[in-house]
Amino acid sequence: DWTPGNIVADAIARVREQVGDGKVLLALSGGVDSSVVAALLHEAIGDRLTCVFVDHGLLRYREGDQVMETFAQHLGVNVIRVNAADRFFAALKGVSDPEQKRKVIGGLFIDVFDEEATRLEGIDWLAQGTIYPDVIESAGASTGKAHVIKSHHNVGGLPEHMRMKLVEPLRELFKDEVRKIGVQLGLPPAMVYRHPFPGPGLGVRVLGEVKPEYVETLQLADDIFIDELRKHGLYDKTSQAFAVFLPVKSVGVMGDGRRYDYVVALRAVETIDFMTARWARLPYEFLELVSLRIINEVDGISRVTYDISGKPPATIEWE
């Protein structure tokens, strides 16, 4: 019967049988699926797993360091971190169209991963965090966002020479099952139960052109929002929550002075399937506290708004 322990034992046995004494490469993103694959493969084949973590500089506050702490330090997984933020920012310079930004980020992600993979010798397998809903999704939709969403980690998106044999140990599992086995494998529950995060990361949460200073500001504001949600027991009651950076300036006052600074929008939704969503009815007192903290603590922000748009007609992300 279905227990996380049985599923883990079964998945480990299958991986061992499939890859034999081969070597496996995994693109670790810090997201739930690739994290669980990393933990599972490490358990199954130890040092024969190498993870490449492409840090595009568009992650949440301190997230890159946390990935390294969890996997490299804590679990002893072989992880190569590629600090590619400068390259991503350079490539994004002057690009403001949302789809164009996604293409730039997705394309460069593959290039950087490929460069790193080419340096490694004797890799036989490429591991992917494909889960059951992905299998269904790519069988159906071939146009629109569903396709775009997966373009990051799809084999189809990889260069010809990288089309190695695939190992996809989560292929038959649903998200909640993936989470349970993640905890079983010793991943921190806070990581495993984290809200979804888009592949292009903060690249689509800074509206328009992405600049490093905007990303840095957004990371701080977002971290305050998430931190307060957790402290108030609201994090697990929302399906997804985050801050968005609006590159428009508005007037504010500080002491005797006048300030003219940027705007942050807070977004929090409740949803089952992310296809439709309702804006979260967060308490006013809570929103007030978050707003005050962001304006007081984050340089360059003088106004905070709360997004009260449902999906549809709005999408969850702003881009």
Ligand code: XMP
């Ligand atoms: P939207 O904004 O379309 O988002 O209502 C629905 C869910 O998908 C996530 N999302 C993405 N995930 N790459 C991803 O990996 C993307 O380009 C992307 N765009 C949206 C979004 O965070 C939400 O959970």
